[in-house]
Amino acid sequence: MKRVLWLFGAVVIVTSMIILITACPSTKKDGVASDAASKVYVAPGEYDELYGFFSGGFSGQISVYGLPSGRLFRVIPVFSVDPEKGYGFNEETKAMLNTSHGFVPWDDAHHPEYSMKAGMPDGKWVFINGNNTPRIARIDLTTFRTTEIIELPNSAGNHSSPFGTENTEYVVAGTRFSVPIPNEDVEISKYAEKFKGALSFIKVDPNNGSMDIAFQILMPGFNYDLSRSGKGKSHGWSFFSMYNTEQASTMLEVNASQNDKDFIAAINWKKAEEYVKQGKFKEFTSSYVHNYIDPNTHMAVSEKRNKVKVLIPSECPGLVYFIPTPKSPHGCDVDPTGEFIVGGGKLATVIPVFSFDKMIKAIGANKVDKVIDGIPVLNYQSVIAGEVEKPGLGPLHTEFDANGFAYTSMFVSSEIVKWSLKDFKVKDRIPTYYSIGHLMIPGGNTVKPYGKYVIALNKITKDRYLPTGPELCQSAQLFDISGDKMKLLLDFPTIGEPHYALAIPASLIKEQQLQFYKMEENKNPYRTIKEADAKVVREGNVVHVYMTSIRSHFKPDNIEGVKVGDEVYFHVTNLEQDWDVPHGFAVMGNTNSELLIMPGETNTIKWMPKEVGIFPFYCSDFCSALHQEMQGYVRVSPANSKTKLSWNN
Amino acid sequence: MIYKQTKISELKYINGEFMFKKNAFKCKNTKLLLSAFTLLSITLIASCSGGGDTEFTVIKGAEIGAFNQAQANMGKKIFSEKCASCHKYDIKLVGPPLGTVVKRRSTDYILSQILHPDKMIANNDTTKALLAKFLTQMPNQHLNMIEAKAVLMHLTDVSNGGGK
Missing domain, CATH: 2.130.10.10 (YVTN repeat-like/Quinoprotein amine dehydrogenase)
Incomplete structure (x- = not known):
């Protein structure tokens, strides 16, 4: 009888220990506050302080x-x-x-x-x-x-x-x-x-x-x-x-x-x-x-x-x-x-x-x-x-x-x-x-x-x-x-x-954020403030592309007459005038980064074409439903070619 | 709903916001007040029973005034800088051609579309249908009311065969 009692007692003690251990509040090893989640939770759409x-x-x-x-x-x-x-x-x-x-x-x-x-x-x-x-x-x-x-x-x-x-x-x-x-x-x-x-x-x-x-x-x-x-x-x-x-x-x-x-x-x-x-x-x-x-x-x-x-x-x-x-x-x-x-x-x-x-x-x-x-x-x-x-x-x-x-x-x-x-x-x-x-x-x-x-x-x-x-x-x-x-x-x-x-x-x-650069205040010497002014200019072996971007196309988007050995500068102006509408610009094979151009801003990226062929460029920042259509081509001809510099406008 | 009421009041552009003229409802005699009331009721009823919201515009009762060449020229410059990337006069580009837009849309619609494209897309069924067709949402180019009216004057000029 004594032994049974002992056994019973042992079972009770072990069980209660298990209950105690498992029922312990989940304070983890580092004692996270029990109301931690609510104190740092910022609901979707709400702002941080x-x-x-x-x-x-x-x-x-x-x-x-x-x-x-x-x-x-x-x-x-x-x-x-x-x-x-x-x-x-x-x-x-x-x-x-x-x-x-x-x-x-x-x-x-x-x-x-x-x-x-x-x-x-x-x-x-x-x-x-x-x-x-x-x-x-x-x-x-x-x-x-x-x-x-x-x-x-x-x-x-x-x-x-x-x-x-x-x-x-x-x-x-x-x-x-x-x-x-x-x-x-x-x-x-x-x-x-x-x-x-x-x-x-x-x-x-x-x-x-x-x-x-x-x-x-x-x-x-x-x-x-x-x-x-x-x-x-x-x-x-x-x-x-x-x-x-x-x-x-x-x-x-x-x-x-x-x-x-x-x-x-x-x-x-x-x-x-x-x-x-x-x-x-x-x-x-x-x-x-x-x-x-x-x-x-x-x-x-x-x-x-x-x-x-x-x-x-x-x-x-x-x-x-x-x-x-x-x-x-x-x-x-x-x-x-x-x-x-x-x-x-x-x-x-x-x-x-x-x-x-x-x-x-x-x-x-x-x-x-x-x-x-x-x-x-x-x-x-x-x-x-x-x-x-x-x-x-x-x-x-x-x-x-x-x-x-x-x-x-x-x-x-x-x-x-x-x-x-x-x-x-x-x-x-x-x-x-x-x-x-x-x-x-x-x-x-x-x-x-x-x-x-x-x-x-x-x-x-x-x-x-x-x-x-x-x-x-x-x-x-x-x-x-x-x-x-x-x-x-x-x-x-x-x-x-x-x-x-x-x-x-x-x-x-929060209240002082610049939402976009005003186009009329853009004094970048390579700006293109309207699509009609987009152009390509050759100065020796340096080619300046004055390009515009707006949802969802570039102007010009077809450029011919660029040659191997040229030093090409894409001056891309984002014509948008609204908050949070950047456009990207990337050229295949360019040993350089992309551009990410804020509304009203002009950014320039350098490209040194080394091979003959057709080189696509595109907008890399998803801008609209027709973002995938926002693209263009540059034709690169041999260094000695007679291809005339031309672009569409 | 607040925009509906402005039909009988005068809308003012103050500090970048459209506001009611303060005393729009202050009438000198009861007869006028009564007719104002009736007009308001009709407006409210009409707007509620209109089915979709093709009537919605942000700007109400705007007037462009008599043709003014200087204003039209100013509008032409703005159009070439802020609009022409997507709109031609006679062919569809990114957006619809605008050569005769003044014949198919009201002054309030055109000004609202230029100044508040986001609100128009959210509320006006015609604009919604256009987005479904053209798929590119019209950007807010942040023109002010004077500039928007100049663009409208230019488009009036174009529809009359001038200005291009």
């Missing part, structure tokens, strides 16, 4: 997502060519990718930054840095197109960029790799002696956004990593983190991790403006290229420049101060009040939080431990406001909410840590999947954060998605931060590496 601009890292582009839904709207080509849009291929945009090294069809795009007024985004432009061949690009938010790219001289690896000031007086750029300035043929072992770092301040025209390098500051040969500009009380200052104060030139992994503290540089840029005004700069010769889209012709213009104003800290007292920061700091983020500067030390065990007020006091009281190349190193204890203890492993970046909390990404321990700016104590932590780099709170770098979310930008996804061969997708994760506890709501894969992102309220951008 935010535009999210995600850098593509090594894709060189920016992708635009709706938030909170994570729906992808658009990929904006910036530093990398994009054959889909003809960017970097058509004659209008090729020059955008010119540099002092020639045409560079790719870059590594890291940090989007919005234009601001009084510390809040104004919805006009997004800036982004090109890391590899140092550049900054500007994207116009009425067209979602890259309209300007400026190269940075005396720089190598533009990482700490663009991070603008409160009213976008400047966007900044710090060189990740120090190099000889001017660049020259020297032994690498002479690093400490010969290599320098340049921090650039690029002036932004408040009316048209046009960029111009105002001045550079010549710094010791360290690695300049990240930056933020001050706001509120610290407006007028910019902060740059740095590592490799050891000045190693090989195996930095080991050799640049020796010092207990590196630095965050505090730059008084208002002081810099005074020094420039007083003429206390040196003019350096260094070639760089400035590219922009002419607003009338819609054609890129490249200008070569070769002079830049450089300030030397030892000759400009009060311009730069070093704040000792443990240990190989990465992020240096400024809180919404402008009082706190948070260092993210990759190898540090604490998150150091510096006080702007204390810094100003320490400068006044000359609390200087030593001087490096004329730059005072402030006393750590005099500047520190507090240290966040046991935050996790590998603190990188910090963003802020509107309620006095900071959120720091932990790369090594793959988590976000929420802590208070009042007592510098950790309040909450949540895992990310996996290896979070930057994180972003909508408005988290402004004076008034407006986001209910924090978005993790992850380097690795491992087991999170269906696998796709050797390379797996990278991803973003969206967390609810409206309560005390962070809650995971959504994972979504991204284009390239989602290095950093920002989010702008949709209301700021």
Whole structure:
């Protein structure tokens, strides 16, 4: 009887365990909030509350997502060519990718930054840095197109960029790799002696956004990593983190991790403006290229420049101060009040939080431990406001909410840590999947954060998605931060590496969209504003085809008299005058991209016919029920043929 | 339905929108008010009992006025830039020939078709039938009312044997 009871008891226990296990709410391993779906669901036909601009890292582009839904709207080509849009291929945009090294069809795009007024985004432009061949690009938010790219001289690896000031007086750029300035043929072992770092301040025209390098500051040969500009009380200052104060030139992994503290540089840029005004700069010769889209012709213009104003800290007292920061700091983020500067030390065990007020006091009281190349190193204890203890492993970046909390990404321990700016104590932590780099709170770098979310930008996804061969997708994760506890709501894969992102309220951008280019404002020198003007013109072996497109035909659509060896330019004008009616244009065998021409715009593609025969061309963007009929032929005759140039009109 | 009522009021083009003239129904005596009412009722009934909606136009009661050569010339230029890719005067191209369109369609229809092709395709049975025949939806070329009237003046000129 006893045994039966035991058996019965065992059965009951096992059964209830099974029931308990299977009936457990489906919180999965990562504790997704039970109301996650409803919090990120944007019903069909409804709009998202935010535009999210995600850098593509090594894709060189920016992708635009709706938030909170994570729906992808658009990929904006910036530093990398994009054959889909003809960017970097058509004659209008090729020059955008010119540099002092020639045409560079790719870059590594890291940090989007919005234009601001009084510390809040104004919805006009997004800036982004090109890391590899140092550049900054500007994207116009009425067209979602890259309209300007400026190269940075005396720089190598533009990482700490663009991070603008409160009213976008400047966007900044710090060189990740120090190099000889001017660049020259020297032994690498002479690093400490010969290599320098340049921090650039690029002036932004408040009316048209046009960029111009105002001045550079010549710094010791360290690695300049990240930056933020001050706001509120610290407006007028910019902060740059740095590592490799050891000045190693090989195996930095080991050799640049020796010092207990590196630095965050505090730059008084208002002081810099005074020094420039007083003429206390040196003019350096260094070639760089400035590219922009002419607003009338819609054609890129490249200008070569070769002079830049450089300030030397030892000759400009009060311009730069070093704040000792443990240990190989990465992020240096400024809180919404402008009082706190948070260092993210990759190898540090604490998150150091510096006080702007204390810094100003320490400068006044000359609390200087030593001087490096004329730059005072402030006393750590005099500047520190507090240290966040046991935050996790590998603190990188910090963003802020509107309620006095900071959120720091932990790369090594793959988590976000929420802590208070009042007592510098950790309040909450949540895992990310996996290896979070930057994180972003909508408005988290402004004076008034407006986001209910924090978005993790992850380097690795491992087991999170269906696998796709050797390379797996990278991803973003969206967390609810409206309560005390962070809650995971959504994972979504991204284009390239989602290095950093920002989010702008949709209301700021949605209403200002350019719907089409007005034909009467089209000043492209190769435009054809009516079908009757379509023509083909030969100038030696150069053939210009002035073509029009409208639903659903090209004019001309039969062209004869083109010869092998000719250089043919198709200047195609889209005659449509309505929103969202682009036409495509593609020629068989063209070793080039297609054109994708917006209404009212003229785009040009080059074609070098190499063989005799008939070559069809067609519209590649589905435009109407008769889109398949939108085609034409070019007859290519031998080089010595007498075929007369002709076309139908 | 709102467009139907405009038959007895005056349509104004204000800030890019067609709006009623504010005091369209403000009548000086009851007799006029009554006749306005009667007219409105007739209009409403007529429009409801018309079977399909071949009567639908966005613009109602528009007048082009007396022939004006300068206006016609302006219309000819606009026609060549914004319309001629798809319309000839005497042969079918992408869309129907327009040489005598003023004889087969009303002023309101033509102006509505130029200025609001999307609304016409959604609501007017004649336009729907034309789309079924020609298959290419007429693009909105974003002309304004003055430009559209100039095009109409040009088409009037052409139908009278001039203007080509």
